[in-house]
Amino acid sequence: MKYNSTRNRSVSVSAAQAIAQGISADGGLFVPESLPQYSYEDLCKLKEMTYQGRAQRILSDFLTDFTQPEIEESVREAYSPNKFGGEHPAPLALQQNGDKNMYVLELWHGPTCAFKDMALQILPHLLTKSMSKVSGGKKAVILVATSGDTGKAALEGFRDVAGTEIMVFYPQDGVSPMQERQMNTQEGGNVHVCAIQGNFDDAQTGVKKIFTDPACGQKLAEHNMMFSSANSINWGRLLPQIVYYFSAYCDLMGTGEMDYEGEKVNIVVPTGNFGNILAAYYAMKMGLPVNKLICASNENNVLTDFIRTGVYNKNRPFHTTSSPSMDILVSSNLERLLYDMTGGNDALVASWMKSLNDAGVYTVNAEVKAKMDELFYGGYCDEQGTKAAIKEMFETENYLIDPHTAVAVNVYQQYLQETGDLETPAIIASTASPYKFAASVLEALTGERGQGSEFDKVAELSALTGTQIPQPIADLQQKPLRFAQVCNIAGMEMAVLGTLGIQ
Template sequence: MLYNSTRNSSASVSSAQAIVKGISEEGGLFVPESFPQISLDDLKEISGKSYVERAEFVLGKFLTDFTPEELHHCVSNAYRADKFSSESIAELAHLYKGIYMLELWHGPTCAFKDMALQLLPYLLTTSAKKVLSDKEIAILVATSGDTGKAALEGFKDVEGTKILVFYPEDGVSNIQKLQMTTQQGGNVGVCAIKGNFDDAQTGVKKIFTDKAVGEKLAEHGIVFSSANSINWGRLVPQIVYYFSAYCDLLANGEIEAGDKINVVVPTGNFGNILSAYYANLMGLPVNKFICASNANNVLTDFIATGVYDRNRPFHTTISPSMDILISSNLERLIYDLTGRDDKAVRSLFDQLSKEGRYEVSKEVKEKIQSMFYGGCCDDTQTKQTIKEIFDQYSYLCDTHTAVAVKVYEEYRAKTGDVTKTVIASTASPYKFTGSVLEALGGNTAADDFAQIEELSELSKLEAPAQLANLKNCEVRFTKSIDKDGMEQAVFEALGL
């Protein structure tokens, strides 16, 4: 299996090279040259297996330059029982008739990013042994909240790596900020920027593709890689849990092999829902991909009109991990739907860079609308949904998952579609305690940790220890910079 770049189809690299590089030289994203197939018989067979076994089966289709022993080492260590609070790893909870919550937040940082970022360090270090010789890997991360902590936790004290995370100073929850700024590890760094997530993401991409920066690092035996979902090694593990959810439905007798399901994903950067789309290309039976956005509804408008326009107000919301106006992984979808036309992709994303907008062809728009439904909701609707779901089903969801539930309910009312549906539940409600507590009518005047205790009492659900114990952790990282200072911050972190 080789990988091409979305902006240069003639580029051809192995999976190990794609994972180490993170992004192609011209700024494109790596994609498989073709998608391997998983049959219904395969699905029936792996439905009786563990998450680790399912992951090895799916990932083995893509990581063909890994030996079975290497892949087993990576997967079995990533999804160890002592790291996840659920034996299922990705737990499927039945919300109400035909609606299931795919709980992706039972890992060490209580967010779905753990599903990929517990595995990525193993994939990266194994890949590095194949394609690098005696070089240190510098990992740059832009985060809207959850990726940063999950990456820091995954890469802390991993030999041969250093990791630096940039986050928007006023664009993450207090708990998310504490998770990052108290991070332990001798090879980690965290820096706030005066700006939003898009500023952080654009800055990281610019540093990645700056030849002068790359040459300076090379002089010191350092190469860049990424832990954002622009890195194929971060995206491919996410394909697994959609297959796993389907297998759980099969194993529980909820569906028959071949039955289609809907998939609902709250997303800003489009990586999580793209993973479901890729699973479908491989044979997962999907009826509709439902893309849920908050007030930053650039994806909703794009699906409806075919016009991607980031020239709009940026909203800071109670679902901060979705406060994004530049959805990087949409590039991979467009590449696929244009028939892998790298010239068209380059043209569109040049327009986005220069003008802040682009419009896809009528043919591409029709393809998108045949498969995807886009919807959005504001903070008020999000909080209403949290309360309604809790009151009706005694199920507590976070501010991002609530967006997905609300958008799905609107889709179902609008279309009458009663296809069995899997909703991606992306974070523990305790990561956004203040907003969740407010939705339930609790006291939000107290500090974060008093709120955690109150939410636990109100919901009768125990708070994750790794969040409750943050109050005893020392803050290590307090630096805040202008977005134009990111390159210098990288050099300082690397001692250059």
């Protein structure tokens, strides 16, 4: 299988090249030339497998230049029980929701307590194997822009991985205290962290600019280095996320919930950069029976407006919310969706991306809008709605959720009220442990944000709810702070080169 650039489909590279490079030189994102197709018989076979077996099968269909032992080793090392607290890294929790069951897909059992672990525990294995195939011995310099969870998950995944250096940029006032502490206490000799004076979109734009700057790339090449990415712009980050949607559906087949061929589910995803819900879209295109992809946004509701109107307009106020991983106005992975929905019209996609860059806005054509209307439902949830969903889920189901999952639950309830679709089971992507946002969850439950340090609030939340503090959060209190660097947006490239010792 080969991979094309969304902005120039004549670019055709191997999976290893796409993963090692991260982003195309033209600024486009790599996408597979075609998608493997899974029949009902294939789903029945996947149903009988472990999560690890399902991952091996799906990854093998995309990574055709990898050997089977390479894929098996990557999956085995990434999803070992000691990293995810059990044999199943992405279990379903059954919750009642009115007249119809909804199923919470818990994606936060990994070492950083966020869904990014599902991809970032395997990406280092895929990247190092890719580098050995295509880089000629170069060191990979991994740049990451994070709105909170990706940064820590990437740092943990690449900690002391040979042949790599990783640098994470995060908005100085745009992540939760726990997310910030997770990053700034990160262990490892090859890890680096820097806050920026700006928001996530500034960090993401700055990283993309560094990636596509030929002069900066040349400086790295002179020192036998090359850039790569651990953000979801990297296909190696996005691909593993497809697996857990198939796995969740197969688990429902195993319980009898999905009891006939072609029975559909709704998939609800709290969405910022559009990568997580794009993985669900690809799963649907591969044959997973999906009725609606429900895109849940917080007050930064640029995606809701886009899905409903066909106009993407980032020229709006930026809101800092209790669900910071969704505080995003430029959703990078949307470019991949547009490429697919236009039948691979790279010139049209490039023109829309240019308009977004130049004017902050673009409008899709009627054909794309009609396809989105058929497949997607877009909704958003304000801060009051987020708090209400946390409180309601705990009081009615004795189930504790974080603010991002709460946004998804709220928007799913809006969908039910608007459509009356009580017949279709729903899978809710639960993307983070509530203990990463203890103050916000406490406020939702009690009206108060708790007293003392962040760890005092964690303890208070545990005592109040009778739930267990995840071990990675508990261990964090004793770790010393290692990083305190701050730069402005213009200084990001200098920060990277300085960290690498390149003048």
